[in-house]
Amino acid sequence: MAMERRDFMKAAGIAAAGGAVAGCRTTGHILPLVVPDQRYIEGVPEYFATVCRECPAGCGMRIRVNEGRATKPEGNPQHPVNRGKLCMRGQSSVQGLYSPDRWQAPLLRNRRGQLEEVSWKTALGRLQDELARVEGEARGADAVWLGRLETGSLDRLIRDWLAAFGFPPPLYYEPFGYEALREASRWAYGQPIVPGYRFDRARMILSFGAEFLAAWVSNVQFAVDFALTHSYGHTHDPAYFIAVGPRVDLTGANADENWGARPGAEALLALAVAERVAARLGRPLRLPPGLPAGTGLDAAQLEQATAVPADVVERAAARLVERRPSLVLGPGQANESSAALTAHAICHALNELLGNVGVTVLPGAPHALSSAARHEQVAAMFARAQAGQVRLLFLHHANPAYDFPGAANVEAALARIPFIVSFGWWPDETSKHAHLVLPDHYPLESWGDYEPWAGVTGLMQPAMRPVFDTRPAADVLLWLAAQAGAARQRALLAPLAVAPAPPLDAETAPPGSNWRQSPMGPAPNPDDFAPPAEVRTFDAYLRRRWQLRLAPAGSAAEQADAWRNLLMRGVHLEAPAAEMVAGLDMPERMGPPLDTERRAPPPPPMPVRTPAALPYVLPAPAPAPPPSWPLVAELEGDGEYVLWPYPTVQFFDGRQANRAWMQEIADPLSKLVWDNWVQVHPDTGWKLQVAEGDILRLDSPYGHAEFPVHVDPYIRPDTLAIPLGQGHRDFGMFASGRGMAVEILASPRLTPAGGPRRLGVRVQARHVGKHRDLANLQLIHWQRDKKIALATTLAEADTPAAREKEVRATFYAFHPHPVHRWGMAIDLSSCIGCNACQTACYAENNIPIMGRSSCLSHREMTWLRIETYGGDSWHPSTAMNPDIRFMPIPCQQCGNAPCEYVCPVFAAYHTEEGLNAQVYNRCVGTRYCSNNCIYKVRRFNWYTPQWPKPLDQQLNPAVTVRAKGVMEKCTYCVQRIETAELAAKAENRPIRDGEIQTACMQTCPTEAIIFGDLRDPESRVSKLHDQYRGYRWFAEENTFPSITYLKRTKYVLNQV
């Protein structure tokens, strides 16, 4: 099966290379396949199920492949984590695959100290020599594996390989390691795990900083679940969400209440809430020994210490008691501080007190992040390296020289390691120290499996042939073991040896058996069997392992069948999965929740089962229990401002910064692109005498750096916030040199839980008299009296009071739409502003990247933008409680479009199905249409679009690549409409509602965007158009748009 596919890929790749690169339909040659493939029809895209490995969340992905080129990632609807949705990082995975920065062949450092291309033979030979040398010195323990988080088969292989060579177990380094949360879980549940969460069951959410809609644990999954419980489009009893933090981030922007708490006071605040809840419930709070049961502060003192009024805390406690089940979350990445452990422990206690454990918090279904190494372990390794005790370092997609606290020390330690092997994809700050580079396949080219939650395993298969001369790291490991002798090879292949039926469920497993640790049963004595001869590569290893697991006693044909079915489905589920994910007990969520059902009663709590055996190997426990439980975070330095480095949805920990899309698509809140910045409150800006773009020099006890200022009111005046993930020094053509990295200022000290102290320094700030223009794609965030993004209250949402007045009059006859009129409904109460739709649009529609200078002159090309509106910046009632509204804006496809009348060449006209067409080959570039468009959704190609090779391979062949001088715009993915229309015609049936999914609708995690036929009164979109809270944007201009926005629904409106 696998080899067949490979052959086919080979042939398809050849065909693609010659003829099918978009825009090359007129090239001279047509290359046929050499060997036909029954399943392959040239011109019909194929979909392969795989796993998104852009972050540890491990969403299921279905990747579209056109003529052997992966062109568009989409979510796998069968995968319970993301249920068919992806975030913008997942959408950008194809830009990683085709990144122009990728290493194209093995590299070896030559005598002059430069990396030089060599053959695989030379490179592997050198690695063999180096291994022999380490072994010869009998210092095997001095070799270290430092990689990103792996689970499943690759994890097993790496561990077995390291063990076979006598090296210590791998360090899976994740910059977002959740050390405090895990350490608190060890106290609460007995195991240092990241527990599972069920947001969809929570009727109230209180978050002390967890950025669960942006970068926290599994953000797509949480966004889907959050919409289910918090959006008026999904439930008429929305959960009440309180976000705590000194800055309104993407998650906080979706909250009903923001507490602008003093940074570092989260633990104190959590304890204040907890003691009030305990008093109301009349039950004691179970806290770790050494932690007082109450704050011991009166109202004034509490407000003094936390900057949150006591009555606000009291009200929240009352709500928590009233609205159960609820979910209390601790600090996130930004406020991982010395007190984060305490805060997490209190949150665990609060969840237990409120009866959330087993309902919304599931310690029985932990996340893969539980097995990541703690920062403390990595720091210890670097300390050994500094002392010259690390002889050999294997780097596997980890970049500590950029993101480890105290990166300068890391560079010094790396310089002292005699030999560094990088299994990387591209050069970065760490791998530039490598002596040998063995480029790895990109995940979209690889085989593998990944188990994000215990019991949920996604399968990865290559979607295409490798773009470059790369080899999977696992293949290299298998080859090295085979070269090192039969004993080592046997040890490595031991998991494939015997196959007793694995118990599928923890309940049925014999007591005491380690039911998950080795699904193949106890490993036999490696000397008893000969290794399966065919297992030379990781794909054979993986296949064999899964065949044994799926059909241990089956025939070869049955096993092959099981394996093929698994690959097609892309996900394998086992016992703990069911309680983990909302998708499993709500498979029909895609149906129309129009007459929104009352919320189902919460299920009875699951037994709090601390898993006896995890599928993950947990890192060695911390050497000593934390000595104390500080309630307030320690902040080093005597500066006036607290530094708040926060993760963003686009850059995560910085690993996605080398994607052009991530740089060009505007940050959800600041709307800045291609830069790094420091967010400053207007009052602070006044005090420091800086305006937008002025350079501020920040001095922390550990370093100084300069950032351009972005003035934005949704931050405390005593806090300066800088996004994580920018400021790379050496990370490819798109990411390098974009300002400075906030890590320069961060404290290299670690927290009691062994994590980084991201929140831990105070800084001094001063204007240095320089200026840098920031490219801002939305200059005004205040609606004034313009009716743009509207909202209504919960009480009025379903009543005629929410209805907007609408005008519809014209001198001329309305356009007839005889068969279809395509339209959209966009629910502003669901939209969380995550930018996934915009990235999907870039991927689907071949939208060019313009770069910073063009964005400065507002020549960005995005067809779909998201406008973010808050209130008047200086209005006291909105200062920290801003009622932010996100508004996705594609072309409104007006029924009475201003653009159409003014086109002198009939390039912009109205089609019979209601689209405002743009015929690119007819356009002469007068730009009258764009001038006349009141929504400003048309984009003009000022320059010839550029795709640095091989990024051009990502282009969608179904969409024309536009040239310079041509106007372009959103067309509701007309190519998808046409494909569906032709398919329906071929099958002689009408188009089904929901059959056409535009790229934006397909990926929207909250289902805020619904597309369909307005002529069909039964379609979902027509019904949404009829809702009271639906309105058409600028309806008073008589444009008669085909998009109806549904008003955002809030408990209280406070936008002015």
Added chain:
Amino acid sequence: MFFSLRHLFALTAAVLGVFLWIFYFQDLPYRSAPKQPIAFSHRVHFERGIACIFCHADVAKSDYAGMPAVMKCMGCHRVVIPYYPQVQILHRYWSEQKPIPWVRVFWVPQYVHFPHQPHILAGIQCGTCHGDVGHEERVSEVVNFNMGTCITCHRNHGARTDCFQACHH
């Protein structure tokens, strides 16, 4: 000097005019019949009763008609006239496992979306656009692939003529 600059201008204009006249108003049979890597004769195959769809098998399923895989050619020519010189070239491609670089004859610009499938399902004969390929030794572009050709045919068949949704997107 009886051949002045003015004469030169007039002459140039006249020549250009003739060219323009031919280019715009004379519907020249637009014949391009490039040399192919193998002197493949459609006529020989067609006259032996092999239908177009036998080799161009994807035409009713895909945007593209599809070219037969080298293996498919070999399916017959392993036994049918295997020593004929042109078939020997085929054998060479097969033994090297390389695709045959057929030279493209029919094409539409990148901004035109021409899917074969709906046309075949509507019962349009291949020859309507591709000419009488079945009786040609070397395939040539007989029908002028300009927009007028498409529109005329679409009108005659009552097919869709929406510029954007039908073709140019």
